[in-house]
Amino acid sequence: MKWKKSRGRLLTGASLAGLMAVALLPATSTAAPSEPAPSEPASAAPAEAAAERGASLPFVEYEAEAGVFEGTLVEADAERTFGHTNFGTExxxxxxxxxxxTGEFVEFTSVNVTNSIVVRNSIPDAPGGGGQEASLSLYADGEFVQKLTLSSRHSWLYGNTDDPxxxxxxxxxxxxxxxxxSHALLEDSYPAGTTFRLQRDADDTADFYYVDLxxxxxxxAPLPRPAGCVSITEFGAVADDGLDDTAAIQAAVTADQEGEIDCVWVPAGQWRQEQKILTDDPLDRGPHNQVGIRDVTLRGAGMWHSRFxxxxxxxxxxxxxxxxxGNFGFDIDANTRISDIAIFGSGTIRGGDGGAEGGVGLNGRFGEGTRIANVWIEHANVGVWVGRDHSNIPELWGPGDGVEFSGMRIRNTYADGINFxxxxxNSQVTDSHFRTTGDDALAVWASRYVADPGTDIGHDNTFANxxxxxxxxxxxxxVYGGYGxxxxxxxxxxxxNYPGIMLAxxxxxxxxxxxxxxxNNELHRCGGAFWGEAQExxxxxxxxxxxxxxxxxxRDTDIHDSTYDGIQFKTGGGAVPDAQIxxxxxxxxxHGSGILAMGGARGNATLTDVTITNSAEGDIHIEPGSPFTIDGAPAARAG
Structure with a gap:
């Protein structure tokens, strides 16, 4: 069906739609290199805002279907079927x-000043796979601005299996x-109230374009070089020349690690990297037993400006x-500060086609004293993997402790966003944005591959805002195991296909x-069917x-428009005793209940001030055969 739709409303990040967010813009920093201070908001938010949900983001998000458009509105089917080339679901x-x-478009009027654009989109794969590029035309107030380059190189995975x-x-x-x-910095800045149009012109030649948001x-503007920091150009790196800068980047990091310089500076520019940055191991213990960097500070001019x-x-x-x-990013062992850069990998797959992997942006032991702020990672298998197995050079093993991530922007991965x-x-991820991750966007996995399974348990980690x-x-x-x-x-x-939040x-x-x-979380359109659509x-x-x-x-949580149940106690060999809701x-x-205890679920829950409305299969459903008990009824409904 073809539509020309009237302009829809803009929704804030804390609204029920949960789709758009506005935040203060970053300011420059000139802190001493011994204590790096990444870009910060231009002014402090009021104290009461600390409990607001979601990240404080420096962009406003606009849904294509909420604007004016001439084209085809594509929506998910009722069960939001996934895995069968379902554009609406995705x-x-x-x-x-x-x-x-030709001439079809998406148009919207901005509510914020902008000099950049990101378009979440889909164009066809190349006939034989491997992706292709195509242009789409950007207009502002009726005037042509530029062509945007869209790519399908990192999308389009095939198969009818749910095994990645x-x-x-x-x-x-x-x-x-x-x-x-696709993203672009624009030559000019455009005020709020500008009407932007993404249009298919005659020379935009992809077979189709999906515009999502x-x-x-x-x-x-690019951040200035902090006093005392030494540029990677001093070690031979050359911006924007298309040649591999790995040797220069590695030399600069090694110089910092050995105390020859105070910190590493990455100026604005495109820096090609084709090897992981790590510490050379004189014992050469093999590719799966690497030594990461430590005692390093690396700072960039901003995630839009300094890009590996x-x-x-x-x-x-x-x-x-x-x-x-993989062949990009950094292997970190301890006490490393990285801020205000972007890391774009070139992964195209997870596991298939001969066990291929898409690489990891930041990985390693992480140890103590590590802080990562304002880093943009895309097209990796995993954005950040914190922790190494104890068997991987046991004498170097140490858990991440007090590791901090803030202002992260992790998108379009084949597996996890950040995994602890x-x-x-005692580690945290705060005020960060994740979109289109291929496994858990955030996870605590209290794995057994540690020095002492009795004490080395993942604990007291926080994912907030x-x-x-x-x-x-x-x-x-x-969260898989652990405490606190x-x-x-x-x-x-x-x-x-999976929950918004899962404990397992x-x-x-x-x-x-x-x-x-x-x-105090907010969930919209979460849950789904997976594993051959046999599990909901x-x-x-x-x-x-x-x-x-x-x-x-x-507690203090709102769950809206779930594909199946709002809260589900799933069948398993263990129990969930004394859950408090x-x-x-x-x-x-x-397509489910407000709260469901499946037939093999065991344990009990107590409800206090719980409100359930508009459930297809009842407010509370305990399936036959389940010994699970629920105390307390949903609160009385208004009206």
Whole structure:
């Protein structure tokens, strides 16, 4: 159906749509290199804003279907079917606009000043796979601005399996991961009230264009070089020349690590990197037993300005120094500060086509004293993997402790966004944005690959004030084992197949104990069907697969428009004893119940001030055969 739709409303990040966010713009910093201060908001938010949900983002997000358009409105089917080339399901808000004919467009009027644009889009794959590029025309107030270059190189995975290692880049019937993003800094800055149009002109030649959403952001000027920092150009790197700068980057980092310089400066520019930055191991203990960097400070001119990029997919690179984690990014062991850069990998697959992997942006032991701020990562297998197995050079093993991430922008991965594993503790991810991750956007995995499984348990980690959109596989946020972990003040929307939030004991974690807190979160259109569409997941799912999950508190949370259940206690070999659910609103569980205890679920929950409305299969449903008990009834409904 062709539509010409009237202009829709703009929705804030804390609104019920959960789709758009406005934040203060970054300012420059000139702090001493011994204590790096990444770009910060231009002014402090009021104290009461600390409890607001989601990240404070420097861009405003505009949904294509909420603007004026001439094209085809594409919406998800009722069950938001995934994995069968379902563009509507994979769209933000479960809708996007398709442009087929010359002159078709998406148009919207800005509410913020901008000098940049990001377009989440989909164009066809190349006939034989591998992707292609095509242009789309950008106009402002009726005047042509420039061509945007769109690419399908990092999208279009094929196969009818839900095992990610079974997917391929070779075209066949069913496809997923259909969308990617294109971005551009514009030559001019445009005021609020500008009417922008993305239009298919005669020389825009892709067979079709899906436009899902647009981010507009006023990007600050490049940050100045901090006093005492030494530029990678002093070691031979040359911006924008297309040649590999790895040797120069590595030399600068090594000089800092050895105390020859105070910190590494990455000026504005495009810097090609085709090897992982790490520490040379004189014992040469092999590609899976690497030594990371430590005692290093690396600062850039801003995530839009200082960009590391890789041209060669890791599985095609050959001879790289870190085959397991790829040919880009940094291996970190301890006490490392990285801020205000971008890392763009060149991954195209996860596991398929001969066990290929897409690489990891930041990986390693991380240790103590590590802070990462304002780093943009795309097209990696994993954005950040915190922790190494104890067996990987045991004498160097140490868990991430007190590791901090803030202002991260992680998008379009093939697996996790940020995963805290191998005993990571007292660490946090705050005020960050995740979109289109291929596994959990955020996870604590209290794995057993540690020095002492009795004590080295992932604990007291916090995921707070983050915005998560469109995980195309697995969860928005997951915790697998451990204690004292907190999920708070996050906004999560549009999971393809798994929950927005999941606590689980699959993946063989160390046990849950103490309290796991889920507080003041907001979930929209979460949950889905997976594993051959045989399992249906709730927006929040508690899965005691083989061990108990004690100490669960869910409070002050709003769950909207779930594909199946609002809160689900899933069948497993363990139990969920004494779960406390307080001040929770669940509205519109489309194909399930407000709260479901499956037939094999064991344990009990207490409800206090819980409101459930518009559930397809009842407010509370305990399936026959389940010994699960629920005390307390949903609150009386107004009217």
């Amino acid at each position: 769209s933000s808000g479960r809708a996007s606009v398709r442009l087929d004919a 290692e079974g997917l391929t880049n070779t075209p066949q019937g069913d496809a997923r991961r259909l969308f990617d993003e 647009i981010d507009l952001e006023e990007v600050a 990029y890789t041209l060669t997919p890791p599985h095609e690179a050959g001879g790289i120094n870190h085959p397991h984690e 594993t191998n005993g990571t503790r 983050n915005t998560i959109q469109l995980p195309w596989r697995a969860n928005g946020i997951a 972990n907190t999920i708070e003040n996050n906004v999560i929307s549009d999971t393809m 004991t699959d993946h063989d974690p160390l046990p849950f104990s103490g309290q796991t807190l889920i507080a 997941f709730g927006a929040i799912t508690l899965f005691a697969a083989a061990q108990d999950i004690p100490g669960v508190t869910i 307080t001040n929770v609103t669940i509205d519109r569980s489309n």
